[in-house]
Amino acid sequence: MTRQNRIKDSAFCDGTTSLDKSPTCGLPLGLDFDYFAGQLYCCDPFVGLTRVGAFGGLATTLVPTKDGVPYRFLIAVTKTSDGPVYFTDASAVYGPKDADKSIQTGDSTARLLKYDPRTKNVTVLLSQLAGAVGLATDSDASFLLVSEFIAKRILRYWLKGEKAGTSEVFLTFPGGPNKIKRNQEGNYWVAVNVPKNDSTVAPQGVKFSPSGEILAMVDLSKEYNSRITIVIEYNNKLYVGGRNFPFVGQYDIKYVRNLTSTKINLYQIPIIVVEARMPF
Template identity: 40%
Template sequence: MASPQILFSVFIMFLYVFGTFVSGQFTKFNKLVLPLEVTGPESAAFGGLLVNGPFTTVTDGRIMKWKGSKIGFVDFAYTSPQRTKELCDGTTNSDMGPICGRPLALSFHPITGLLYIADAYFGLLVVGPGGGLATQLAGGFKFLSGIDVDLLTGNIYFSDVSLTYTIRDTTQPGFKPDSTGRFMRYNPFTRQVSVLLSGLNGGGGPAVSSDGTFVLVPELTGSRISKYWLVGPKANTAEFLLNIANPNKIKRAGRSGEFWVAVSVGFIPPAPLITPKGVRINSNGVVVQTVEFDKEFANKTISLVQEQNGKVYVGSRFTNFIGVYSN
């Protein structure tokens, strides 16, 4: 019979293999607080050693960069050429979006140093390490919501919510989402946009696998995730992966082949109480961990759960901070 020490070692190895021991439950909480009167950090991105971060998008149209606890968040970039600080800084008026911009998602390419942006009004944009006014790569969209860069090819994968309504429409009485969302690819060498999937119950943001073989595509209002294959015998086709409540942005997790999904149970259809969660899944759609954030994000939807250096960063359009969870 095996000794207790051997059994314990096997148990620890089992936990390591299946990820529970490695990731922990992220019970320690801290905040990265935005400047006064600034809200809505829906996305985050981390750069390399020189640009670091996190960067985040906020309601008034800015992209801000974290400079440490002594300085906090500072201005980094913006998406609208009409934007002025006097008119836009601190605004929460949705009617100002076409003037001030509303960036909703970020993805950083560490090799080029470029930060790619999905803006609800100004489409697909990019800005260099120096920040400032971003350059539009592709426009004419109603409502972009998510973005991710394939680090192997440089292709940019992004999604729009609808062909018929804008972000402002979602707050109107009686609003009902449709199924005209799309999943697209931008080739930075040819500068061409290709529609890969259409007819989606849109929202959220895609995530490219670390080996570049597939992209996970969420449907926020459809409560499901699909896998779109980039290479192999299934290339250029999609298959159902997982039913999950209101999946928003998906981000690669710390372990290769795994992803974090920002989930807000009770968001659609509306429920009396919303439960925000981070759900970690593997490439086969198996849930390997669930972390609830209802204590710090009580009855609020979340849009982002992103792991970086052993910590999990949580973003929401309804807070003035990014939540940081650690073990």
């Protein structure tokens, strides 16, 4: 739950993906689970950074604003084991309803932020980002990866070591990278939407290592004919979702390796409706 009104108006909210209803029903665009504390952190652009306790229930708003100014487009969050919570505001100008405008105008007002649960302070780590919609850390929280959808790249922001507090371009893509998710082996998947000449996109899943080596790429355009948001690998399966699809796709994966490259063949099992209310 993200809003008190969400409980009162459950019939109004259930089954909807309408952005017009989001101020009442909630819009949890970014989620990350703290396995040590059993808590769920959530980015809701209409509420702020929130947290749900180990037993569920109504989310607690941790930081609704930065210096008194409400966030416009909170969208990604990751909790590190040593305390801080990192999250992104995809734009200081455009909200979720105007996401396409932010892309069309090349908006570069996004930010990477840090929330300290002990002091309850929020610090801006990076600004002037172009559509910061994805966020992930490595296994020992030495750096953050931030995807810039509009700039078509992933940045690496160092948290530890000699480069701490600095950033660098980590990967670039022919299309916009969205959510980044680390798998069980410590590698990453990112959803990438490559523009085509006919004004549509070719959705892809791209797997890469912590050093930036591309390990695999898979074309998802057969089942997905518009922008996807997320690709997750878990127990030799891929799960794919997007705002415009009322389902989550599940795929079996099989790796075919040779001396020059790693390819992935996807053998689709029947698409299953895991959740028909994908918000973004």
